[in-house]
Amino acid sequence: MTAPTTTARKGGRWIEQWDPEDETFWRETGRRTATRNLVFSILSEHIGFSLWSLWSVMVLFMGPEYGVDPAGKFFLVAIPTLVGGVLRVPYTFAVARFGGRNWTVVSAALLLVPAVAAAVVMEPGTSYTTFMVVAALTGVGGGNFASSMTNINSFYPLRKKGWALGLNAGGGNIGVPVIQLVGLLVIGTAGAAHPRIVLAVYIPLVVVAAVLAALFMDNLAPVRNDTGAVREAARDPHTWIMALLYVGSFGSFIGYSFAFGLVLQNQFDRTPLQAASLTFIGPLLGSLIRPIGGRLADTYGGARITLVNFAAMAAATLVVVYASAQRSLGIFLTGFIALFVLSGLGNGSTYKMIPGIFQAKAVARGLTGERAAAYGRRLSGAAMGLIGAVGAIGGLGINLAFREAFLTGHSGTPAFVSFLAFYALCSAVTWAVYLRGTRAAAPSAAAGDGAGTAGDGAQPAGTHDPQGRRQPAYADI
Template sequence: MSGGRWIQHWDPEDEAFWRTTGRRIANRNLLFSVISEHIGFSVWTLWSVMVLFMGPEYGVDPAGKFFLIAVATLVGAVVRVPYTFAVARFGGRNWTVFSALLLLLPTGAAYAVMEPGTSYTTFVLVAALTGVGGGNFASSMTNINAFFPLHRKGWALGLNAGGGNIGVPVVQLAGLAVIGTAGAAHPRIVLGVYIPLIVAAAVCAALFMDNLAPVRNDTGAAREAVRARHTWIMALLYIGSFGSFIGYSFAFGLVLQTQFGRTPLQAASLTFVGPLLGSLIRPVGGWLADRYGGARITLGTFAAMAAATGVVVYASAVESLAVFLVGFTALFVLSGLGNGSTYKMIPAIFRSQAYAAGLTGEAADAYGRRLSGAAMGLIGAVGAVGGLGINLAFRQSFQATGSGAYAFTAFLAFYAVCIAVTWAVYLRGPAPTGAATASEAPARRRLDYSEV
């Protein structure tokens, strides 16, 4: 390690290095990465809470509120691409500090404008600023991916993402606490709580995180990731898992208010449960993928999501809030599982591609880390666009029919596509992709994608 907390040598696949040195450092970086990403998710989904404070005096109809959260979703998706490559350019620790401090901009701006009489255009611009919180996920996942060995990536990435995802229900709980105690006229209390938390996250990252010198900005890796068909196949699947999670997280409270006539307090008291369960179970999805194969877990998850969507469509038709909540909560839980399993698949796919190309040992491991790190940003960005699609679908469905049933029918069709793609590409039969480990490359049978 040299000055500025740069680690010069890093080889997590070396068992002796991992046991004596790597595991402790990796776990420390994971902890403080989770803290920063957690705050980032809270800021990104801030407007799913702010719209609950926007009563008739704000002059914004339900369609306008759906558009506000859609703008935040879109910007968060777009900035994930540059955030991914910023880790290698500036260092994981350095970028975590900067990106955490950047969260002060949207939070402070929302504090300044959140009152009746503010123009709708201003609200749209401030909502767009919160998109920088969505970028934190991409840089955090790319950074943590480089710290852990392949056999620990599913759990580590799931824990990192799950801890970050919990920022969604936490900010919703903060909104519920404020509405329940001070009333719906005091949204600035929520914002005031987060400003010192942002500063604390940045300080912790500066004091306790590290940069990895072996991770260098590699435009070649980015070009290869763009050309790789598995990047885009996994992006499609991530639309189905993470796009569902973030889209539903943004929209849940508004759906309850618009379709079932819940008050802001009633909606806020329900919205946090689904995102909380989906966040907590994400590491389990990664662990199950480590144990049984990401493709198998992903396929089962999408099949179950299709069934849960059918329940929600039925509940919308009979106007049963209780059944609706059961189906919607199941969607959150299942999307959380799918988030963990799909992200586990990415490094395993590219490592197996390395063996197919004739690489072995550290060369194959380095190739897998290099390509999966570049691909994760693209996959995460496209997946987040799925959240935009969900919010726009809800907006159109409520505008046209006053119900979200048509939107859910569209989501059901998309989950059917995800099921078909997962089975056809990763489970239908063995793929010529190389051996499972370098030492066993000549002896063991070649991996099929069902083992990723």
């Protein structure tokens, strides 16, 4: 395998040949190129997440003079979640249409729109409708995740995807606590009357991210726009099963991140400064641990890690329900921060499962080597956009559940009880679909066509049904 050839086409730098599954190619040149693209992808996604979660910070600046009640604030932080989730679908396809590097430049530059708009309207007297429109604009930051993950998925071999996707997503996710820390710094020094300082920090950073992506990233020519892959992924039930699980992991992470400060203010009577001093902790830990979730999934299998993780999230939710009912802030923070950590682990393990599932299906079809890898990349890349979109919209559900709970009962306890039931459902689905019967499947798979072991990220060959048709085995995804 020769080194990747970078050529100048209309629209930017293009690599014409790319085969990360070839170990010689990966060792000599592929890894270095992939790492460079990963670094600048993380930077752009990080800024995107920060702007996406901007209104979780702006509502902390909105005192009584803004005339917005708690229910209205929960709705403001929910709107970007909905818009970001919807945009993830076209953002996924934009990578193949325009090139990963080209779209990263465009998507980063688009972040200027919500940042500048927020700087203009963030003052008392602005109508609630205007705030809603400007909050909706920050949804473009949520779209960045889908295009970034689809792009990086194409750069890395299957055995490295869990770690690489975990780093990419974790580095992006950490944009949430970072902007919350910036908000805390502004409130603690300049006071709650100066929200525009937060925007003054981020507007130059948006420009830096776009320029660096243009200078140092690459487009992959082999990644073509493939509407057939999208249709095939949409018809595959595993796409929607994984979307459900991703609602439980990422939907929890982003929903809790946006709502944490408001919950502290309304349930535990914290001031904006007191709330801001605590809200960043959970998202920070959840972001930092996401790559570890991917690494554990690479080693032990994503389905196994995901099952244990959802069971632990249910246990942490029980702690939060108890603390919420008892109005114990210390126990509440312990349980809630545990939920953030576990949602981060689950984000890493569920996203590792996606390429593994489609690779297992390729092997079950009798494909081997690069043909199997190409099939897995093709469908997993298309599925990621759909799964990421549904997962993000799960964050909307969390914020609306909190809004309804505080509107009717002045407590978040009913919302947490509903989350507990959902985590139980996710645990049951993970076991039933991906782990039930895998003890018997794994030995026959290992004896099959040598697809590999869980340790190197390759997938088992599968088993056969009574009619002799090969079935995928998901024990080690």
